[in-house]
Amino acid sequence: MSLDITRTRSAFPALDEGVAYFDGPGGTQVPRAVAQAIADTMCAGISNRGSVTVSEQRAGRVVDEARAAIADLLGCDARGVVFARSMTQATYDLSRALARQWGPGDEVVVTRLDHDANIRPWVAAATLSGATVRWAGFDRKSAELSVEDVRAELSARTRLVAVTGASNLLGSRPDVPAIVEAAHEVGALVYVDGVHLTPHSPVSLDELGADFYACSPYKFFGPHHGVLAAAPELLESVHPDKLLPSADTVPERFELGTLPYELLAGTAAAVDFIASLASSATDRRTRVLESMRTVEEHEDYLFDKLLDGLARLAGVRLHGSPKRRTPTALFSVDGHSGLDVHRHLAGLDVNAPASSFYAIEASRWIGLGDAGAVRAGLAPYTNDDDVDRLLAAVAGLTR
Ligand SMILES: Cc1ncc(COP(=O)(O)O)c(C=O)c1O
Numbered sequence: 001m002s003l004d005i006t007r008t009r010s011a012f013p014a015l016d017e018g019v020a021y022f023d024g025p026g027g028t029q030v031p032r033a034v035a036q037a038i039a040d041t042m043c044a045g046i047s048n049r050g051s052v053t054v055s056e057q058r059a060g061r062v063v064d065e066a067r068a069a070i071a072d073l074l075g076c077d078a079r080g081v082v083f084a085r086s087m088t089q090a091t092y093d094l095s096r097a098l099a100r101q102w103g104p105g106d107e108v109v110v111t112r113l114d115h116d117a118n119i120r121p122w123v124a125a126a127t128l129s130g131a132t133v134r135w136a137g138f139d140r141k142s143a144e145l146s147v148e149d150v151r152a153e154l155s156a157r158t159r160l161v162a163v164t165g166a167s168n169l170l171g172s173r174p175d176v177p178a179i180v181e182a183a184h185e186v187g188a189l190v191y192v193d194g195v196h197l198t199p200h201s202p203v204s205l206d207e208l209g210a211d212f213y214a215c216s217p218y219k220f221f222g223p224h225h226g227v228l229a230a231a232p233e234l235l236e237s238v239h240p241d242k243l244l245p246s247a248d249t250v251p252e253r254f255e256l257g258t259l260p261y262e263l264l265a266g267t268a269a270a271v272d273f274i275a276s277l278a279s280s281a282t283d284r285r286t287r288v289l290e291s292m293r294t295v296e297e298h299e300d301y302l303f304d305k306l307l308d309g310l311a312r313l314a315g316v317r318l319h320g321s322p323k324r325r326t327p328t329a330l331f332s333v334d335g336h337s338g339l340d341v342h343r344h345l346a347g348l349d350v351n352a353p354a355s356s357f358y359a360i361e362a363s364r365w366i367g368l369g370d371a372g373a374v375r376a377g378l379a380p381y382t383n384d385d386d387v388d389r390l391l392a393a394v395a396g397l398t399r
Contacts, residue, residue, distance in 0.1 A: 012031055019349045023375075107131060107158045146174075213228070331373060348396075355375070
C-alpha cells in the first residue's frame, strides 16, 4: 500500500492554515483523532486509578491501553513501558537511579552526535558517582558516527553507552545494533535516544538490542510527554527515588506522581493513527510496521527531491551527508544568518527554524557553534508542494 497523502493531510486540522511545516523534528502537527481522544478522556468521568468505580477503572484502562500501544509501536514488552513528563525527564531520572550502582573507576560513554538530553544527564550522574565520562566523536564531514568511534571509548570499565538512534540535527542514523553488540561485549548497558528515529522508521527494540529506549510522542503526532521502554526484568534491578506509598512494582516504580491520563489516551490514539496510515493488517503491530515502511518510502522520495533542489542552489551549504539518515536536512545560506533565513521563510508561510536544536555538542563539533543552522525536516504529511515552496523560498535568498 502507498501513502495516500491527501487522506493523510486531511486528518490534520492545522494544515488548513496553509503553512508548510518543516519543523516536525521539533514536534509534529496533531491529527484530529488524537486531540479528540484527549478531549474525550477529559470529558468522561475520570478518577485516580482504582478498581471500584467506573471512573477509576477508566483511568486504569487508559494507562494499560497506552502501554499496549507503545509496545506495538516499539516492539517491546508493555510491562516495561514507563511514562514520564518528557524524554529529558525520563533520562535524568534513570541516570540518577543507575548511577547509584557506579563508582570511581567506572566509565560512561556519550557521543558528540547526541541531543543534550542524552548527554548532560549522564555527565551529571557520572560526576556525582565519581565515574569517568568518555566522549565518542563522529566524522565532521559526513556526520556519521561509526561503531569504531564508539568502540574506541569502550573498556572493561564501561557501565553504560548513551547513543542516539538518529540525530535530530543532522539526521545521521548510527548502526545501533552493531554499537549495542560492541557495548554488550564489554558488559555495558545501552541507552538509545529514539526521539528522532521513532517518527521516521519502523522500530523494534529486539532488533536494535537496546537495553533502554526513550522517545517522545509529540514527535509522532501525540501529546507532550516522554516514554522510556526496557525489559521489565532490567527495570526490576533499578531502584529510583520514590514515595513510600506509591507502587514499587515495575513500571510504576519509575512513574512519579499521577500519570497524565488524557495525554496517554492521546498517545494511544497517535499509535492507532500511525497504524492506519497504510495498512489493513489485523494486528496493530503489523499495521504499524507496514505503515512506517510506507512512511519511509514517502519521506525518502521527497527528501531526495529536497536534497537535489538544495544542492542546485548556489550559496546553499548542506551540513553532513550520512548514508543512513532520517529526512532531516541542515543547511546554511551564504550571506544570511540562520535567523534571517528562518524569518524569510516564515514570511512565506514555510516553517523551518535555525538553531543547534539542543544538539549543541554536535553543532559545535562540526563548526557551527551554538547557533547551528537551518533545519528542514519532513513528516508523513509533507507533500510535493511543501518541498517546492521551501525550495522556491530558499532560492529567493540566493538570487
Ligand atoms: C533527538 C532528541 N532527543 C531528545 C529530545 C528531548 O525530548 P523531550 O522534549 O521529550 O525531553 C529531543 C527533543 O527535541 C530530541 O530531538
